[in-house]
Amino acid sequence: MSSVLYDTPGPRAKVRNVLYTVGFLVVLGAALYWVLRTLGDAGELEADKWSPFFTDSRVWTTFLLPGLVNTLKAAALAMAIALPLGAVLGIARLSDHAWVRSTAGAIVEFFRAIPVLLLMVFANEAYAMWTNVDSDVRPLYAVVTGLVLYNASVLAEVVRAGILSLPRGQTDAAQAIGMRKWQVMTFVLLPQAVTAMLPAIVSQLVVIVKDTALGGAVLGFSELLRQGDLITVNYSNPIAAYLFVGVLFIVLNFALTSGASWLERRIRQGRKSSGAVLGTEQLEELENVGPEPVTERGGQTDRT
Amino acid sequence: MFDFLDSPQYNLLGAFWLTVQLTVFSGIGALVWGTVLAGMRVSPVPVMRAFGTAYVNVVRNTPLTLIIVFTSLGLYNSLGITLGAEGDIESINFRLAVLGLAAYTATFVCEALRSGINTVGLGQAEAARALGLSFFQVLWSIVLPQAFRSVVAPLANVLIALTKNTTVAAAIGVAEAALLMKEMIENESDAILLVFAVFAFGFIVLTLPTGLVLGWLSKRVAVKR
Numbered sequence: 249m250s251s252v253l254y255d256t257p258g259p260r261a262k263v264r265n266v267l268y269t270v271g272f273l274v275v276l277g278a279a280l281y282w283v284l285r286t287l288g289d290a291g292e293l294e295a296d297k298w299s300p301f302f303t304d305s306r307v308w309t310t311f312l313l314p315g316l317v318n319t320l321k322a323a324a325l326a327m328a329i330a331l332p333l334g335a336v337l338g339i340a341r342l343s344d345h346a347w348v349r350s351t352a353g354a355i356v357e358f359f360r361a362i363p364v365l366l367l368m369v370f371a372n373e374a375y376a377m378w379t380n381v382d383s384d385v386r387p388l389y390a391v392v393t394g395l396v397l398y399n400a401s402v403l404a405e406v407v408r409a410g411i412l413s414l415p416r417g418q419t420d421a422a423q424a425i426g427m428r429k430w431q432v433m434t435f436v437l438l439p440q441a442v443t444a445m446l447p448a449i450v451s452q453l454v455v456i457v458k459d460t461a462l463g464g465a466v467l468g469f470s471e472l473l474r475q476g477d478l479i480t481v482n483y484s485n486p487i488a489a490y491l492f493v494g495v496l497f498i499v500l501n502f503a504l505t506s507g508a509s510w511l512e513r514r515i516r517q518g519r520k521s522s523g524a525v526l527g528t529e530q531l532e533e534l535e536n537v538g539p540e541p542v543t544e545r546g547g548q549t550d551r552t
Numbered sequence: 553m554f555d556f557l558d559s560p561q562y563n564l565l566g567a568f569w570l571t572v573q574l575t576v577f578s579g580i581g582a583l584v585w586g587t588v589l590a591g592m593r594v595s596p597v598p599v600m601r602a603f604g605t606a607y608v609n610v611v612r613n614t615p616l617t618l619i620i621v622f623t624s625l626g627l628y629n630s631l632g633i634t635l636g637a638e639g640d641i642e643s644i645n646f647r648l649a650v651l652g653l654a655a656y657t658a659t660f661v662c663e664a665l666r667s668g669i670n671t672v673g674l675g676q677a678e679a680a681r682a683l684g685l686s687f688f689q690v691l692w693s694i695v696l697p698q699a700f701r702s703v704v705a706p707l708a709n710v711l712i713a714l715t716k717n718t719t720v721a722a723a724i725g726v727a728e729a730a731l732l733m734k735e736m737i738e739n740e741s742d743a744i745l746l747v748f749a750v751f752a753f754g755f756i757v758l759t760l761p762t763g764l765v766l767g768w769l770s771k772r773v774a775v776k777r
Contacts (some may be wrong), residue, residue, distance in 0.1 A: 253669075253677050253695065254596040254687050261596070268597045276603065290631050361756045363716040365730050370748045373737045377744065454613065461615035465723035466734070473618050477625075486625045494614050494622075501613035 287487060297485035301492055307479060315464075315475030316496060322388060322460045322471060326395035327453060333396065334403025339433060341408050352404070359401040365462050368394030372467050387470075391463030395456055402455075406448050410441035447512035454501045454508075461497075472496060556740045557750065567732040568754050574649060574718040574728060575758075579711055581654030586661025587696070593666055596687055604662070612659040616720050619656050623648040624724035642727070649721035657714050664706040668699035701773045708766030712759045729754060 257265055287293050300307045340352035359367070372390035375381045381389055414437060422432040464474030476493035480486040557564060592604035611619070627633040628648055635647040672695050680694040719730035733751045737744050 253594055253690055255681060257596065265597050268595075269599045272597065272599055272603070286631050286633075292630055358752070358756075361716075361759050362752050363719040363730065363755060365719040365722065366733060366748070366751055366755070369730070369734050369737060370744065373741070373744050377741055458613075458615040458617075461617035462720065462723075465617045465621055465720075473615065473621065476618075477621075480625065486622075486630050490618065490622045490626055494618055497615055497618065498610055498613045502609065505609075505613065 292485070292487045297483065298488050300479075300483050300485070301488065307483075311475040311479050312472070312492065312496065315470060315472035315493075316500075318388075318469070318475075319457060319460045319471040322391050322395070322463065322469070323453065323456045325392045326399060326456050326460075329392070330396045330400040330403055330456075331449070333400040335407050335438075337400060337404035338407025338411070339438075341404060342411060344429070356401040356404045359397045360405075362398070364394050364398045364459050365466060367397050368463060368467060370394075371397075387463055387467040390467055391460060391469050391471075394463075395459055398459075399452060399456055403449070403452060406445050406452070407441065410445040410448075411437050413444060414440055443515060446515065447508045450511060451505060451508040454504045457497070457501055457504070556736065556743055556747070562732060562736055564732065564750070564754075567727060567729045568758070570646075570726065570728040571715070571718050572758070574646070574653065574721055574726070575711070575715045578650045578653035578657060578718070579714055581650060582657035582661050582710075582714065583707075585654060586658035587665060589658055589662035590665035590669065591691060593662065594669055594691070608659045608662055611656060612663075614656075616652070616656050616717055617723055620649060620652040620720050620723055623652040627651075645721075645724050645726050649718075649724060649726050653714065653717060653721070657710060657717070660710045660713070661707065664703045664710060665696075665699055667706070668703035669695055671702045672698045698775050701775050704766055704770035704773060708763055708770065711766070712762055715758050715762065716755065 255261070284293070291297075337352050337356055340348050341356065343349045343352070368390050371393035372386060375386050375389055375393075376383070418436055418440065419432055422436040427435070460469075460471050461473040463469035464471040464477075468474065472493055476489045479489040479492075483489070556562070589604050589607060592600040593608070595601060624645060628644060634644050635651065637643040637647055676694055676698065677690055680690045685694070718728060721728055722731040722734065725731065729751060733747060736747045740747055
């Protein structure tokens, strides 16, 4: 196997690679040994810290599963509200009217530049002051509000990039047969743009799922991470509890990531649309906001 | 109207200064560790490639909040890891937050660099190999310098995301901007819109110049092909 950076190994390179492998495994093994020894010294490896996860079903029924349900509930709600809102904002940013364009642009840029945590904290207090939302559900409301405001503005950029990635001829042809502006958008551009954006939208879910954990740590919303805290209170086994919580998050998000790249491959192969696919790679750049217009790298192709 | 800003009770500039410090220290850490990870992911040794891939996939799919909370409750409380700051809980939490942020952000640096390595011309590495340079020499003196120049813009986005992510350190009580805002918003309930506006403005001031300066830089240093 050859790559850009190295040739197919000859006899000497093979020996060297074996040496590197052994050296790396020794370092890795030493690190692992140190971690396990430190854990052992601190008494974190004792069986009764880990056995509750296998023998005591209450750990799952009282803590982990309800936490997972709450995480998914907040993520699903946020996605369901943010998606249409993001679509509206994204389309508004492409409007022919300068005041609509600039208003939508200001909203999107503002909420993309603010940390989600600030939005959540603010929403939590604002609900407490100005509305009579019950204090039991207030954290959920605040978490969803924060996630919606942030992710709607990110999705607005995804939608905008998706529409801009379509060939210009699509609009020209639609206008040539006498379609109105809204007809061009709803019947020609949006359906194609949504297909192109699907992988990006799915992987935005990962960002939302991860960010729900903020609500647990700061607002006391009883999602997965918060429930993990409660397990450590009951069984005093922080390492084990966070490990299980982490594994649940990773499995969930890894499934979403893999789903997104599977979808991306399928759409790229299918070529049912104009062939423009806004991949997960580009989305990660969207997630990491910058004032740069996102469309600049839109046409970039992958090379491996 | 803005009289809450003058109250000696709140150290607004101090809180934002801590945010900047968190960003700078974990940014440096993430750059170093991310470069090492990227080197592993393109190396000829399968075990290192596997380790790099596993690390990136696992850490990127873990919520940053979980990582930060774990550094405090898992590393410090359970294992007594203090990163050399004995006794002083504030600097222990600060260092732990930097560790968590760097470990998380490194995955994004690694992915950005890897895509940058892919943009380096095939002929460059081939020519270097033809001169008899070893893998490390090819990577360090030929490929990485060009890769870095082409990923300044993505790295700027990572840095901006990192600046915003430092707010998560509030979860373990590092007295940066988000924690101060939470405190102020609870005490000054008649002015919460103003408080929010002040902090929002603060973050825009921090992130906007970063993006503009590094965006300009990315055009200046871009490798002409």
